[in-house]
Amino acid sequence: MREIAGELQREYSDALRDYLARPNERALRRVYEMGRGTLTDGVGVLGIAALHHQALKDVIPGLSEEIEEALLIKRAEDVFIESLMPFEMSHRAFREAIAVLRRMNERIEQEAKRIAHALHQEAGGLLASTHLALEELSHDLSPQGSERLTLVRQLLDQMDEQLRQLAHEIRPTILDDLGLLPALNFLAKGMSKRSGLAITVEGSTEGRLPPAVETALYRNVQEALNNAIRHAQAGAVAVMVSREARAVRCSIRDDGIGFDVSAVTAANGERGLGLVGMRERLEFLRGTLAITSAPGQGAELLMHIPLEG
Amino acid sequence: MILEDHVDIVNEDDVIAGRRKVRMLAAEIGFSPAEWAMLAAVITELSRNILDYAGRGEVLFHAIEDGGRRGIAVIARDHGPGIPNIKEALQASYSVAGGLGVGLRGVKGLMDSLEIISVPGKGTTVTARKWLS
Ligand SMILES: Nc1ncnc2c1ncn2[C@@H]1O[C@H](COP(=O)(O)OP(=O)(O)OP(=O)(O)O)[C@@H](O)[C@H]1O
Numbered sequence: 176m177r178e179i180a181g182e183l184q185r186e187y188s189d190a191l192r193d194y195l196a197r198p199n200e201r202a203l204r205r206v207y208e209m210g211r212g213t214l215t216d217g218v219g220v221l222g223i224a225a226l227h228h229q230a231l232k233d234v235i236p237g238l239s240e241e242i243e244e245a246l247l248i249k250r251a252e253d254v255f256i257e258s259l260m261p262f263e264m265s266h267r268a269f270r271e272a273i274a275v276l277r278r279m280n281e282r283i284e285q286e287a288k289r290i291a292h293a294l295h296q297e298a299g300g301l302l303a304s305t306h307l308a309l310e311e312l313s314h315d316l317s318p319q320g321s322e323r324l325t326l327v328r329q330l331l332d333q334m335d336e337q338l339r340q341l342a343h344e345i346r347p348t349i350l351d352d353l354g355l356l357p358a359l360n361f362l363a364k365g366m367s368k369r370s371g372l373a374i375t376v377e378g379s380t381e382g383r384l385p386p387a388v389e390t391a392l393y394r395n396v397q398e399a400l401n402n403a404i405r406h407a408q409a410g411a412v413a414v415m416v417s418r419e420a421r422a423v424r425c426s427i428r429d430d431g432i433g434f435d436v437s438a439v440t441a442a443n444g445e446r447g448l449g450l451v452g453m454r455e456r457l458e459f460l461r462g463t464l465a466i467t468s469a470p471g472q473g474a475e476l477l478m479h480i481p482l483e484g
Numbered sequence: 485m486i487l488e489d490h491v492d493i494v495n496e497d498d499v500i501a502g503r504r505k506v507r508m509l510a511a512e513i514g515f516s517p518a519e520w521a522m523l524a525a526v527i528t529e530l531s532r533n534i535l536d537y538a539g540r541g542e543v544l545f546h547a548i549e550d551g552g553r554r555g556i557a558v559i560a561r562d563h564g565p566g567i568p569n570i571k572e573a574l575q576a577s578y579s580v581a582g583g584l585g586v587g588l589r590g591v592k593g594l595m596d597s598l599e600i601i602s603v604p605g606k607g608t609t610v611t612a613r614k615w616l617s
């Protein structure tokens with residue numbers, strides 16, 4: 176490793192000396208290729224900066240007698256730009272990739288809205304028509320028949336309730352209409368009923384938050400509650416929302432088996448995908464996620480999102 | 485004023501000639517030194533692909549104008565094997581270069597537009613444009 180670095184340094188200093196003495200395209204090409212090579216080797220921008228700096232120290236003293244300093248500086252800049260160009264390209268590509276991911280995320284939210292609406296309105300509408308048809312049918316039935324029909328209606332009511340709940344979880348219209356706390360309450364009620372876990376929601380946002388903040392907090396609480404149900408073996412979960420002057424905070428605390436935070440958040444952990452998604456949603460809003468837990472100690476997630484103005 | 489130029493790309497020396505000439509034209513048109521370097525990188529990547537995949541070809545560049553805007557077009561042409569799937573060739577997962585954002589993908593990021601026309605077995609023409617800002 177040190178040997179390779181030494182070799183690379185000699186090569187860079189060579190190319191710089193060559194160019195400073197007499198600007199030529201061949202030297203710039205060499206430097207471009209070195210930059211490209213270090214990019215693929217993972218040397219990084221700081222590595223290139225160090226390489227350039229050391230090369231200047233190696234080369235300038237030998238040339239400063241013959242060539243004016245201002246000219247040397249100007250020429251050295253050409254070389255530096257050339258070595259950084261591959262990193263500039265890489266940087267642009269990543270920026271574009273992130274923008275694409277964000278657009279995709281938005282599109283998924285929109286699609287979820289559409290599906291939730293279809294579930295709620297269309298399937299819900301069909302159910303209502305079914306009720307009406309059954310009502311008509313009931314007039315022609317014997318007493319035993321009507322009793323059985325009542326059972327069918329109860330089942331339909333349950334289905335209606337589940338459809339509503341599903342539609343809500345896919346895209347909570349309450350979130351758009353009434354805000355974060357009502358939406359979280361509805362979510363908690365549904366998840367609590369299905370899982371048997373006691374979920375409480377407390378606090379206040381003191382008015383509506385920006386839509387992107389509401390969506391991110393809602394989705395993250397949803398993810399955290401899913402985690403608590405699936406992994407924590409908890410008895411109770413508490414969701415707390417609080418408003419600060421220029422931020423909103425939200426915590427989710429359970430009394431379950433806990434986990435080793437560093438193991439789960441390790442870069443290679445497949446299990447951590449939910450947490451990675453939570454972080455990504457928050458980072459987009461310049462928010463943060465803190466996780467406190469240890470085996471046997473339950474777990475607490477704390478989200479913090481700054482608000483403008 | 486020379487407002488167009490071209491270089492046959494057969495070996496590494498031609499790549500260097502292409503880089504030098506594109507810089508001169510870019511200066512003539514009014515691009516900044518950092519942009520000359522971007523265009524030199526574009527020539528390098530397109531020429532590299534010509535040498536790697538087609539063996540030989542050419543790069544051309546000329547000044548362009550559109551409703552008062554001025555810019556430069558860079559065209560790389562070869563009669564090599566062509567690119568079977570252009571969309572894939574531009575994707576990050578396809579090659580090491582693409583994954584890091586250099587190569588064709590890098591060219592796309594440095595220029596304002598990129599257009600690839602390729603006929604399998606007949607060759608490839610890449611046209612990239614950059615406007616003065
Ligand atoms: N002129 C060409 N003729 C045929 N195929 C090409 C040509 N240019 C590019 N390709 C195809 O497009 C792919 C992407 O090219 P790109 O320059 O982005 O990466 P690369 O050439 O694979 O990697 P590197 O540039 O580091 O060698 C290539 O792998 C090749 O299959």
Ligand SMILES: [Mg+2]
Binds near residue numbers: 533
């Ligand atoms: Mg290539």
